[in-house]
Amino acid sequence: MDYADSDTSPHASAGEEEGAASWQTDLSRAPAATKIVIAGGFGVGKTTFVGSVSEITPLRTEAVMTSAGEGVDDPAEVPGKSTTTVAMDFGRITLEADLVLYLFGTPGQKRFWFMWDDLVRGAIGAVVMVDTRRLTDCFPALDYFESGGLPYVVAVNHFEGTPRHEAEAVREALALAPDVPVLIMDARQRISVVETLLTLVGRALEVSPGLPGAPSVRAGHGVNPA
Amino acid sequence: MTTAAAAPPAPRRVPARARAAVPRQGGGPAIRRSARVRPYSLTGGRTRFGHVLLVETFVGAPAASPGAEPGPDAPGPGGLASRVLPEARAIVGLCRRLRSVAEVAALLKMPLGVVRVLIGDLADQGRIRVYGSGHTPGRPDRALLERVLSGLRRL
Numbered sequence: 001m002d003y004a005d006s007d008t009s010p011h012a013s014a015g016e017e018e019g020a021a022s023w024q025t026d027l028s029r030a031p032a033a034t035k036i037v038i039a040g041g042f043g044v045g046k047t048t049f050v051g052s053v054s055e056i057t058p059l060r061t062e063a064v065m066t067s068a069g070e071g072v073d074d075p076a077e078v079p080g081k082s083t084t085t086v087a088m089d090f091g092r093i094t095l096e097a098d099l100v101l102y103l104f105g106t107p108g109q110k111r112f113w114f115m116w117d118d119l120v121r122g123a124i125g126a127v128v129m130v131d132t133r134r135l136t137d138c139f140p141a142l143d144y145f146e147s148g149g150l151p152y153v154v155a156v157n158h159f160e161g162t163p164r165h166e167a168e169a170v171r172e173a174l175a176l177a178p179d180v181p182v183l184i185m186d187a188r189q190r191i192s193v194v195e196t197l198l199t200l201v202g203r204a205l206e207v208s209p210g211l212p213g214a215p216s217v218r219a220g221h222g223v224n225p226a
Numbered sequence: 227m228t229t230a231a232a233a234p235p236a237p238r239r240v241p242a243r244a245r246a247a248v249p250r251q252g253g254g255p256a257i258r259r260s261a262r263v264r265p266y267s268l269t270g271g272r273t274r275f276g277h278v279l280l281v282e283t284f285v286g287a288p289a290a291s292p293g294a295e296p297g298p299d300a301p302g303p304g305g306l307a308s309r310v311l312p313e314a315r316a317i318v319g320l321c322r323r324l325r326s327v328a329e330v331a332a333l334l335k336m337p338l339g340v341v342r343v344l345i346g347d348l349a350d351q352g353r354i355r356v357y358g359s360g361h362t363p364g365r366p367d368r369a370l371l372e373r374v375l376s377g378l379r380r381l
């Protein structure tokens with residue numbers, strides 16, 4: 001099967017499973033579950049990001065999208081229909097015995113937005129990953145989160161040997177509001193990934209209602225004269 | 227590696243907020259229409275259940291719950307799960323441990339949408355328990371965000 005997502009790393013299959021977390025065996029109660037979405041173009045490093053911090057090898061799940069005009073895939077099992085499989089890689093971090101954070105990496109093309117509407121429900125926010133060599137790849141993700149009001153940060157995954165751009169140059173090129181955090185990071189490094197997640201959660205707190213003087217949820221998404 | 231700040235990477239982007247309204251998130255018929263593939267057609271396009279089944283929602287099948295073998299005459303709404311027994315049975319088996327909806331889909335290599343329909347059926351039949359998220363629906367509140375922040379700091 002062809003994946004809309006481009007990476008080809010093998011993923012755990014049914015039955016083959018790493019050690020269960022302790023909370024998995026007590027079915028009388030479940031931990032609180034929350035999630036963060038990792039978005040960006042193909043090959044920007046989403047799965048790498050998730051894998052750097054996940055306690056399980058990233059798992060892959062799929063949503064199948066039928067589409068009249070987009071003949072990307074043509075799996076035999078759906079004869080006569082053009083379908084696209086959107087692959088989504090996710091990982092998991094048990095933060096407390098009763099608090100589990102999921103990280104969902106998902107490709108950013110506009111035709112996958114149908115999946116995001118569903119995916120972002122209840123999410124803390126999003127990390128929009130950027131490769132400065134293919135800057136336009138992140139535009140759809142930025143547009144989506146900018147218009148949707150979900151807190152987000154921009155994570156420039158710096159590939160060594162490529163020009164290094166300053167955060168402010170990236171902010172300018174992406175026309176980001178001044179209060180959207182921009183990080184130059186390395187998706188392969190756990191500490192860098194944790195830092196990015198901390199920044200996002202901090203950002204989510206910043207725009208979360210409930211603190212005196214805190215801006216409304218949509219702060220930073222409205223008119224923002226540069 | 228060059229560390230000198232290069233010129234701003236081109237091309238520039240026109241932010242969404244400066245353009246005409248972009249399609250809003252929040253569901254809408256496009257989801258249901260575009261996600262409907264063959265397995266869904268068995269349900270007559272049924273995609274909504276009383277249960278909230280987000281990708282991170284935990285589901286489980288305590289061993290004492292009604293068995294994985296309800297038989298064809300089992301009471302219940304008679305949804306997809308009672309007609310696609312092997313898959314339904316596999317889900318119940320997997321859920322002897324607590325799993326998120328996404329984990330069930332990934333481990334069984336089944337599309338997310340299909341798994342959600344099956345889990346919804348199984349929950350309606352009392353064969354699967356769907357756990358609450360542990361927090362209020364919608365955007366996480368400050369208390370939860372603070373817990374996540376401290377948890378990440380301990381990593």
Ligand SMILES: Nc1nc2c(ncn2[C@@H]2O[C@H](COP(=O)(O)OP(=O)(O)O)[C@@H](O)[C@H]2O)c(=O)[nH]1
Pocket residue numbers: 005006007040041042043044045046047048049105157158159160186187188
């Ligand atoms: N050199 C380098 N390679 C990276 C980095 N991040 C990801 N990669 C590689 O880039 C490729 C695509 O990464 P992947 O995480 O699969 O991208 P995805 O399509 O966004 O999930 C893989 O071969 C990764 O090993 C990075 O920071 N530096």
Ligand SMILES: [Mg+2]
Pocket residue numbers: 005006007046047048089105
């Ligand atoms: Mg990937």
